[in-house]
Amino acid sequence: MFRHLFKLMWNKKKQNFLLMTEMFVSFLVVFAVMTISVYYYGNYRKPVGMDYENVWVVNYSNPLKTDNKDSIWLFYEALQRTVKALPQVREVSFTTSNVPFASATIMNGVGHKGRMISNINWYNVDDNYQRVLDLKLLEGRWFNKQDAVAPVKPVVINATLREELFGNEPATGRQYGDDKQSRVIGVVQDVKMKGDYTVAGRAVYNRTDTASLGGMEKMLVRVTPDANLAFEGRLYKTISTALKTANVEIEHLTDKRGSMNNMSLMPMIILSIVAGFLIINVALGLFGVLWYNINKRRAEIGLRRAVGATGRSVSLQLITEALILSTFSVIAGVFFAVQFPLLNVFDLPAMVYVAAIVLSVLFIYLLVLICAFYPGRQAAAVYPAVALHED
């Protein structure tokens, strides 16, 4: 029966060409939406890797005029002591502009075993960073004071980078890079620094030394849960008194996370609204055309009923016809969609595309099924006597 129907639809391909093109374009639109949704959902399910509640970011600009590294060092230590002495402060850490949920990114690359690993997030951190953000150590340890005199530069890497450098083996104590310039002392769990819907990517944490102090323009402060607005005002006063020439701003990581998530969701929401509208559009058109076509075939249907076909088998035939028609479009659509993982267009994992293709195919079939259902039912209700009489 399928072969027969397939032939029927193939013979009418010129007549149905527009309908098929329409379904083909809708498939591509659905595929785009599905790809982003699957990608976001996959990222969303992974753990954040840190505890951002009750952590505040203090931005300050350009506080010191001196070039003497030692006096800058002393200044920061004094500032840290002052802030930490406040009752509701648990931990303080200085870092560069790429704090969690900030748009600033610092990246570099490293040559390892003859290939270049690029786009590694680069964090300059101090000994307290891990405690402030509650990063989860998978192996090894975080930085401490002894690292200042280590002969080979100590670094902490994240799980993604560990897998790329060393596979599944433990990394602690091993050196990497073509000139062995870094020695891994610990591995932390991946941290989604750019919000819930993004990948963590590769990351390397470097201990701040006197040479990198110039870029330390953010302070992360972990406070107790009962820290309120009054305390925030006090913290603000304390810091702006200590940093006389700096402009100071305090932000909460929870707020920053919210706006970062909105930023990544916004294009997705706009795309979904537009796609949703296009799909409603196509569904209505499809419904209209199928309904009209079936009405035009009343004589044929009447004849089939007259020679003994049941109403059910008639409506089944019409629905199957619509599904076969959409199969032509889906095959063409899948052909184009498959090119994305094959050519690795957007640097997304292949599984995302595969899942998106499967979901889009199901979606299109479901859409066609719904649109063909009512016209099919109507056709089943045709009385042979009435239909044949009309002719």
Added chain:
Amino acid sequence: MLVNYFKIAIAVLKRRKFFTFISIFIISFTITILVVLAAFIDKVVNDTYPDRNRSRLLYITKFEESGPQSMNSGALSFYYLNRYVKTLKRPARIAISSRPQGTNTYVNNKKISINYKYTDAAYWEVLDHDFLEGKPFTAQQLANGERVAVISERLRKEYFGNAPSVVGQYIEADAVRYRVCGIMKSVPPSNYLFSGDLFLPYTVAKTDIASSKDYRGNFICVLEAPTRADVPAMKAEYEQMAARLPMTNNQYTHIYTHADSYLNAYLRSGNEKKSGMRIVSTVVTIFVLLVMLLPAMNLVNINVTRIMERSSEIGVRKAFGASSKVLAGQFIIENLILTLISGLVSVVLSLIALQLINRANLLNDLHLSLNFNVLLVTLLACLVFGLLSGAYPAWRMSRMQVINALKAS
């Protein structure tokens, strides 16, 4: 003739109400999406608050130094503006302002986030802000380093609440007290070059802004030409000056900086190789095509179906000597009538959609409206849509053989 077409069109639309509903729904929704997009673009491109005499202005926002290995781009330094830009002969006035920075203030048990900017006195002359109270600070106050501030209506409401008059009162921001000298109507964040809450004289900046001798820094600048005719010469003068700039560092080989018209400045990405203008226009074009393509195809499909229904009418008219051209014309006109009706529906829908967007307050102080430009776009969209979805069915129909057309009934 046209009246007849109109009557026929209405009769046809009335006959199959379901199809008419689908068509009107599709067209009006598509046009609504386009109108909302157009309203947004119109807001960005044509909202001339506070830079009202845009045709006389050029904007300098980015400075790029690049070499084979490295590229650095940012806004302009105070030093560069003073040393190079202010020596230009053509501009009548030059306004400078820093890029926005964030700070907080704590008042009445409330935290207020403030975007503040440093400006010069010319900023208030070149740009035409609406002052609700008070006035901007003067060149004298700037020179004296007085701690005065122009604040936005939004900040006034948040900081002072409903106090009757706040000029002369003090506002504390960034742990410093400033005397309020004027309150201006807020500039929406969509006009990011000029939006902000707190505007201070650059002489009160905590850091020594003049100390850096880099080209790149934290300021942007607006040049005002004496008349509209002087703008090209002013642009040329700036480009010539920029071409003669010495390199600061031997890792750089090129300097790119431009005095742009508003739209170019607005979209400039700061990377000479990535034109913001091109990216934005590509995205908008693809979006518009996608939004129009599917519904148009859908309509063609429906129209083809509906025209086949009328094959007997076509057959009779052809048999009595109507040419294909006349028939095709009639169908296109019928289709245009349908599209125009939908256009009217879409104006209503757009008003509702814009109202919803404004209520949702997606961006502070951003109010989209349906103005003449947008209506023009709507009309254009209707025509394009009508032709797009009417041409193919009309062509197919006009090729129908008389015999077949008559036989079908």
